[in-house]
Amino acid sequence: MSVNEIQDTIIEEFSVFEDWMDKYNLLMDYGKDLDEIDPRHKVKDYLIDGCQSKVWLYAEYDSEKIRFTADSDALITRGIVALLVKILSNRTPDEIISANLYFIDEVGLRQNLSPTRSNGLSSMVKQMKLYAMAYKAADDRHAAEGGR
Amino acid sequence: MKEISLIRADFPILGSKIYDKPLIYFDNSATTQKPVSVINAVDEVFTTYNSNIHRGVHALSDQASEKYEEAREKVRSFINAGEQQEIIFTTGTTGSINGIAFSFGEQYIRTGDEIIVSHLEHHANIVPWQMLCERKGAVLRVIPVNNEGEILFDEYLKLLSPRTKIVAVTQVSNALGTILPVRKIIEAAHSRDIPVLIDGAQGIQHGVVDVKELDCDFYVFSGHKIYAPTGIGVLYGKKKWLSELPPYQGGGDMVANVTFEKTTYNELPFKFEAGTTNFAGAIGLGAAIDYLQSIGLSDIVKREHELLVYATERLSAIKELKIYGRSNLKIPVISFLLDKIHQYDTGMILDKMGIAVRTGTHCAQPIMDHFGIDGTVRASMCFYNTKEEIEALAVGIEKVVKMFSK
Numbered sequence A: 001m002s003v004n005e006i007q008d009t010i011i012e013e014f015s016v017f018e019d020w021m022d023k024y025n026l027l028m029d030y031g032k033d034l035d036e037i038d039p040r041h042k043v044k045d046y047l048i049d050g051c052q053s054k055v056w057l058y059a060e061y062d063s064e065k066i067r068f069t070a071d072s073d074a075l076i077t078r079g080i081v082a083l084l085v086k087i088l089s090n091r092t093p094d095e096i097i098s099a100n101l102y103f104i105d106e107v108g109l110r111q112n113l114s115p116t117r118s119n120g121l122s123s124m125v126k127q128m129k130l131y132a133m134a135y136k137a138a139d140d141r142h143a144a145e146g147g148r
Numbered sequence B: 001m002k003e004i005s006l007i008r009a010d011f012p013i014l015g016s017k018i019y020d021k022p023l024i025y026f027d028n029s030a031t032t033q034k035p036v037s038v039i040n041a042v043d044e045v046f047t048t049y050n051s052n053i054h055r056g057v058h059a060l061s062d063q064a065s066e067k068y069e070e071a072r073e074k075v076r077s078f079i080n081a082g083e084q085q086e087i088i089f090t091t092g093t094t095g096s097i098n099g100i101a102f103s104f105g106e107q108y109i110r111t112g113d114e115i116i117v118s119h120l121e122h123h124a125n126i127v128p129w130q131m132l133c134e135r136k137g138a139v140l141r142v143i144p145v146n147n148e149g150e151i152l153f154d155e156y157l158k159l160l161s162p163r164t165k166i167v168a169v170t171q172v173s174n175a176l177g178t179i180l181p182v183r184k185i186i187e188a189a190h191s192r193d194i195p196v197l198i199d200g201a202q203g204i205q206h207g208v209v210d211v212k213e214l215d216c217d218f219y220v221f222s223g224h225k226i227y228a229p230t231g232i233g234v235l236y237g238k239k240k241w242l243s244e245l246p247p248y249q250g251g252g253d254m255v256a257n258v259t260f261e262k263t264t265y266n267e268l269p270f271k272f273e274a275g276t277t278n279f280a281g282a283i284g285l286g287a288a289i290d291y292l293q294s295i296g297l298s299d300i301v302k303r304e305h306e307l308l309v310y311a312t313e314r315l316s317a318i319k320e321l322k323i324y325g326r327s328n329l330k331i332p333v334i335s336f337l338l339d340k341i342h343q344y345d346t347g348m349i350l351d352k353m354g355i356a357v358r359t360g361t362h363c364a365q366p367i368m369d370h371f372g373i374d375g376t377v378r379a380s381m382c383f384y385n386t387k388e389e390i391e392a393l394a395v396g397i398e399k400v401v402k403m404f405s406k
Helices: A003-015 A020-033 A075-088 A093-098 A103-107 A115-147 B004-009 B036-049 B059-079 B093-108 B127-136 B153-159 B182-190 B239-244 B279-295 B297-316 B343-352 B365-371 B387-404
Strands: A055-061 A066-072 B087-090 B114-118 B139-143 B164-170 B196-199 B218-222 B233-237 B255-258 B263-265 B321-324 B333-338 B358-360 B376-380
Touching: A003 A020, A003 A075, A003 A103, A020 A075, A020 B343, A020 B387, A055 A075, A055 A115, A066 A075, A066 A115, A075 A115, A075 B343, A093 A115, B036 B059, B036 B279, B059 B087, B059 B233, B059 B279, B087 B093, B093 B127, B093 B164, B093 B196, B093 B218, B093 B233, B114 B127, B114 B153, B127 B139, B139 B153, B153 B182, B164 B182, B182 B196, B233 B239, B279 B297, B297 B321, B297 B333, B297 B387, B333 B387, B343 B358, B343 B376, B343 B387
Parallel strands: B114 B139, B114 B164, B164 B196, B196 B218
Antiparallel strands: A055 A066, B087 B233, B218 B233, B255 B263, B321 B333, B333 B376, B358 B376
16 A cells, blocks of 8 residues: 555544544554564663654665654654654655655644644654665665775 | 532633543642632733833833732731741742742852752753753752651761752652651751751642741742642741842843943842732732632631541552552642553553543653553542542542553
C-alpha cells in the first residue's frame, strides 16, 4: 500500500469512534502491534528531543528502503509513533521525504493531543525525515563518486 | 467564610467547559485563576488611567503612580514588612531570585564561598545560584531529604560553616507540596550570621506570611500564583541588605543623577526598579491581596487543609496510586504515580475528562531523581476547589487505571 492508502485506512479506522476514550484505546492498540525495538537501540543516542515522554527511534537502510523501529515509555506516545512507523517504515528515502502526513490533522491528533505532545509528534516526523534525507544524501554522494 | 458557590462565581474561568465537560482545575501550583476583582482592576488601569508612573507631570501619571504605590503598601502590609522601601516589584519569583543572586554575588561572594539550597528546590532557586557559583568559583551545597520529602535538618546544620555566605530555600516544595521548617532554618543560619532567602512562590498563597516574625533576609514570590496577573512578582529584602547591595539592572527611574562620568542611584525601592515596571500587574496584585483578605486567609488555610485531608484519604484508597511527599505538613497538593502507568498517559486521559493536572518533573528534576522517577502527576488544589471535584478526580484516576491495565 502507498503512504496515502495507509493513511486513509487509519483515518477510516479512527472515524468509527465518536468518543475520545475509544480513539485513545485504538491508538494504544496500534502501540501494542509495534515491532519491538532492539534493546541495543533503546539508548540515549536514539532518544528524540521535544517529547515529554521518552521516544526512541532507530532507522536502518538496505540501500533501497528504510526500516524504522521505535518505542516509548508512555503508551499513548507509543501508539502515535507506531502509526508513523506503520506509514513510513519500509519506504524509500524519497517516499519518506515527500510524504504529506495529512492523517495527523484528519485523525485529530494535532488538535486533540496537548501542545507539548503535539510538539513531540512533530519531532518524531522531523527525525524520520532527517534520517531519509541523510541516507539520500549519502546515496547521492556515492553515485557522484562512482561516476567520477 | 463566604459560601463556596459564591467564591467560585468570583472566578469566571471556573464556569467554563473543556471538551464539553465542566472544567476541574487542579493546576493551581502552576498558576492560579483570577477573581473578577483582579480582572477589573487591570481592566480599569487601561480604560481609565493608563500612564507611565513616576515620570509625568500630568494628572493620569499621578493617578497611576499613586495606585502603584498603593499596591506596594498592600504588599507591605500583607507580608508585614517594616517599610515600603523593602518591597521591590519584579517580574516574578524567578526574576527576584536572579536579581538577588546577581547583586548579592557581586557584593559578597568570593572563590570558595558556599551557598546552601535544599534538594526540594524549583529550578528557579537552583540555576541562578549555580550561575553565580560559576562566575565566582563558589560552591553550591545541598540539604538532603528523606523519603517523605522532608529535609534532614541535622544534615543542614552540618552544612553551615564559616564559608556559607547565604542560604536560599523554598518555603514549600512545588513538586510535592511539603512545607519546610523555614523558621528553624533561618534561626540556625542567623546564629552564624548567615542571611537567608525564602522562595515563597508556593507558600505565600497558602498561609499567613509575616516576614518580620520569620526574620528572613529576603522573601520572594510571584503574583500569578496568588490570584494576580502574570509578569509581576515581589522581592522583599531587609532595608539593611537592599541599601548595601548594588542594583542588578540599570536604566530609567532607578537613577538619581546620570552623567557619562558617574551615575548615582535612586533611593529604595526605586534603585531596584529599572525601566517601566509592570504597574498594571502590580495594581492587579494589590487587588488580589484585597480579595484574599476579604475571604480571610485563616479561613482559606482551614478550607485548604480540609481539601488536602479529604484528597489524601480518597486517593490513597486507590491501591495502584502512590503519593510522593507524605509529610504531615503540606499544602493541598497530591503528587502521585499510578503503578507503571506513565504520568503523561494519566495526564492526557484526565485532560479528556476536563481535569487539568500537571505532569512531568515540575521544574524540580533533582527531587524526581531522588525518588528515581522521571516525573509525577500533580493535582494542586486551592480554596475554590471542592470535594466533588476531588471525587471526580478519583473516579477519573480509576478509569485511567482500568484503561491502562488492560
